[in-house]
Amino acid sequence: MLNQFLQLWRQLLFYLRRDRFDRELAEEMKLHLELKAIENLARGMSAEEAQYAARRQFGNQTLLQEVSREMWGIRSIETLFQDLRYGVRMLLKHKIFTTVAVLSLALGIGANTAIFSLIDAVLLKSLPVRDPEQLYLIAHAGERGVTEVNNFPFFEQLRDHNQSFAGMLAFNPNQWKVTLNGETEIVAGQVVTGNYFSVLGVNALLGRTLTIEDDKIPKGRPVAVISYAYWQRHFGKDPGVLGKTITINLTPFTIIGVTPPEFFGLQVGRSAEISVPMAMHSLVGSGANLSERKFWWGLPILGRLKFGVKLEQARAELDLLQQQFLAEAGMRPDRRKDFFARVELMPAHNGLAELRKQFSSPLQVLVGIVGIVLLIACANVANLLLARATVRQKEISVRLALGASRLRLIRQLLTESLLLALLGGGLGLLFAYWGAQFLPSFIPPKSAPLTLQLSPDARILGFTAAVSLLTGILFGLAPAWRATQVNLNASLKDKTHNLGGSHARLGFGKALIVSQIALSLLLLVGAGLFVRSLQKLRQVETGFNNWDQILLFSIDCYGTAYKGPKLSALHQELLERMNALPGVRSASLSTATPIRGGVDATRIFVSGEAPRSENEEINVSVVAPKYFETMGIPLVAGRSFSPQDGEQSPKVAVVSESMARRYFPNENPLGRRFSLTKQEAGEEREIIGVVKDAKFDSLRKENTGIVYISHQQDWTRPSITFALRTPGDPAALIATVRQAIQSVGNDIPVTKFRTLAAQMDEALAQERLMATLSGFFGLLALLLACVGLYGLMGYAVSRRTNEIGIRMALGAQAWDIVRLVMREVMLLVTLGIGIGLAAALATTRLAATLFTLLFGLAPSDPLTITLATLLLIGVAALAGYLPARRASRVDPLVALRDE
Amino acid sequence: MGRYKNSQRAEMLPGTLEMLILKSLERNAEPMHGYGIALYLKQISKDVLQVEEGSLYPALQRLAIKGWVKAEWGQSDNKRRARFYKLTPAGRKQLRQEAADFERLLEAILRVMQPA
DSSP states (O other), X not given: OHHHHHHHHHHHHHHHTHHHHHHHHHHHHHHHHHHHHHHHHHTTOOHHHHHHHHHHHHOOHHHHHHHHHHHTSOHHHHHHHHHHHHHHHHHHHSHHXXXXXXXHHHHHHHHHHHXXXXXXXXXXXXXXXSSGGGEEEEEEEOSSOEEOOBOHHHHHHHHHHOSSEEEEEEEEEEEEEEEETTEEEEEEEEEEOTTHHHHHTOOOSEEOOOOGGGGSSTTTOOEEEXXXXXXXXXXXXXXXXXXXXXXXXXXXXXXXXXXXXXXXXXXTBOOOOEEEEGGGHHHHSOSOOTXXXXXXXXXXXXXXXXXXXXXXXXXXXXXXXXXXXXXXXXXXXXXXXXXXXXXXXXXXXXXXXXXXXXXXXXXXXXXXXXXXXXXXXXXXXXXXXXXXXXXXXHHHHHHHHTTOOHHHHHHHHHHHHHHHHHHHHHHHHHHHHHHHHXXXXXXXXSSSOOBOOOOOOHHHHHHHHHHXXXXXXXXXXXXXXXXXXXXXXXXXXXXXXXXXXXXXXXXXXXXXXXXXHHHHHHHHHHHHHHHXXXXXXXXXXXXXXXXXXXXXXXXXOTTSSOOHHHHHHHHHHHHHHHHHSTTOSEEEEESSOTTTOOXXXXXXXXXXXXXXXXXXOEEEEEEOTTHHHHHTOOEEEEOOOOTTSOSSSOOEEEEEHHHHHHHSTTSOOTXXXXXXXXXXXXXXXXXXXXXXXXXXXXXXXXXXXXXXXXTTSSOOOSEEEEEEEOSSOGGGGHHHHHHHHHHHOTTOOEEEEEEHHHHHHHHTHHHHHHHHHHHHHHHHHHHHHHHHHHHHHHHHHHHTHHHHHHHHHTTOOHHHHHHHHHHHHHHHXXXXXXXXHHHHHHHHHHOHHHHHHOSSOOTTOHHHHHHHHHHHHHXXXXXXXXXXXXHHTOOHHHHHHOO | OOOOSOSSSOOOOTTHHHHXXXXXXXXXXXXXXXXXXXXXXXXXXXXXXXXXXHHHHXXXXXXXXXXXXXXXXXXXXXXXXXXXXXXXXXXXXXXXXHHHXXXXXXXXXXXXXXXX
């Protein structure tokens, strides 16, 4: 061991003194030579002969020096530095080449890094907490699916009686009206249990985090912990922030701490700027009653598994606790079977993310796309390198002749490539950072602006470096190999068109171009598919006329003081207030949110008919009068709800066309009766009108029909969406509406303001992302391929200058020359398209994910493919035409003279 | 690269050159310069082992890295500046090791080559 160390030490010393070593060795050898000469003299040779013989016996001095040096084993470092210096010199010498190459690579690598950082943030990154793999989300599962709702007594039960978890926390995300120094804004915050920060293992950057003490007395401690970003934005990182007061929903809170910059809460895509104790819930929480055992609401519970405890064991224990709790608290058996049959523990190490489910397919496709873009960029650089290598034939041949080993030369050329790749990678990182800034704008905020931690970190840098290195080797190896495969004799002479390698170079270059074109076609087809899907989705009949005039906002009074008659009164008052606002033509409300809202569904029982199967359900929405005119849903038959349809009047309902078709095919549905619950005689409703279908669920789903009930004749739900129609721009109305709501009550939990147009955009977020990005990358790929084509044809033409000159001298016209070149261009393009089409048809068969992302199109949609092909042909032809035209302009005399 | 075998003289078993150099230094007791070592080997082996300079110097470098010899500048007989090589204690140990290995190898070869 010590020997190794000493050896390394000696090697290091040697490296530092290597020049001296050369001198000393030279001197040593000089002496040796002299002594040898003396020996020869003694043997009777003449002085001259003696010297000559000595030198001959000695051998190749230069070689000896090299070999001796080699013994010291520092060769590799030396050559590395040598290569690097040489590489940098070469790159600086050919600035245009370097710029084009680095730019191509930067675009390719940058695209990959950007997408990777997105994937990292959404799918991969672990939470910046202690031991994130030990964190699990406690959810309930049953026959119908999984739910993450809980309530506080249930949390207490789990927390107090479990053995498997080192700690359990609960939190409730909220949106608050926060006033600071007289300014008010809407801020995303959360109410957390006292042990939230300690269970997670997050320490305060400044001040302290919340503790169990803060959470003991209800409404006792109005303290708050703020996020780093909030601190930066509002306090300019002033350390004097501790002790300052902010007002949340009219309650003053004292700031006691700031969390570190990388901590954003537990929900990916949402940053919890302010955290307050659960004890303050009644003042600033979502309104649910903390002692309520029967209602289940949005209160995520996470547990930190004790080390050494098996997951299944913990789950089983919680299962038992859940059974006990449900036995005491009571739950409808069907609900229990549907969602609360057992406990599920879901890994939470990378946070809770709605985004994940929505975006994992598109992200996977995007990875494929940017990978292809990188390949195309690499092919371009490879071609560029080949062109340069051809120019450097002479230099390479001389070096080979002087005794350089081929491997050595390849290594040096490869170092140049790696240098290019790393430069490209560095620039690409910059591109990625800029690009990533506007990526989140495609991903809709659920209830608050999206904050993805897209900052470059070690993992992303590592990824970029790895990609750069691989890229460098990929595009550098083949040209390096080719370049050193030289017929020494021929190349040392001056005849440029005797270069044996250049034919091969052209062939290889053409192969690269063909593959680039094929890949570009693939991407263009993909982009076309996504763009047209988006188009088709936007063209889907929403059922709402003039829908760009509608403003929506939702309120959720679940668990608040607004219950029963108070709730109805609130809704009524809000309706009246809204209708009275200037600029509002009509206002109404509904339980179903238009376009991709969750829609309640239920069974209905048509009177006089046998009940349908248990699983057959129909959407239901409870609406206020004037709903259809507010939303622009045309009435097809009968009438809409009127004020006459009050509480005491006979119950009525309006249905949509699809519903009528489903339940009353070939009949007039008007006058028919049905009930929503079991056949209750007094609960039957009469159908008084039929309206056109409208989209309340996803745009992709077919209309399955909906039943509308008047809110005056049904129990009002706590969670409803208000709709306002305005002749002008709906967005302009927001401030006024907010004020109006305030004047009715300042504790009304408003969850969302948006225009119907924005809602639609939100619903199409995934499609918009795919269309935009795939379109961008498709065009980028096309550009890169055409630049490559242009370069290659330029080279090909320049090589044939001689031949062109002869042709022109023999009478060929400019047009003939152009045709000559274009024929070659089109051959390449056609070949590329052929392969691309085959590849496209082959992959679409495999890409099941692709299919789910599209809408209204098959992956092998002929129109899209045709359009993409035409675009490619057009642009490629242009790229090839430019060199062709240059060729035709050649002066025959000049061409003939060129050797 | 690194063609450092004796092509014209008697082929030495690989690795023995270094052992021979070490032994020479031990036998001579006094430090020797490169030429001196080559001469010594030639003389003692009665002209059979004639080391090429192309092999000698790289071998000396290798011994120096490993710390088995130490090189110092000094004055040669005819008042010229020369680099002298000296055996180190570690070198002595290595020599003993290599000598033992070599003997074992030699025995084995002789045994095979004995007339049946």
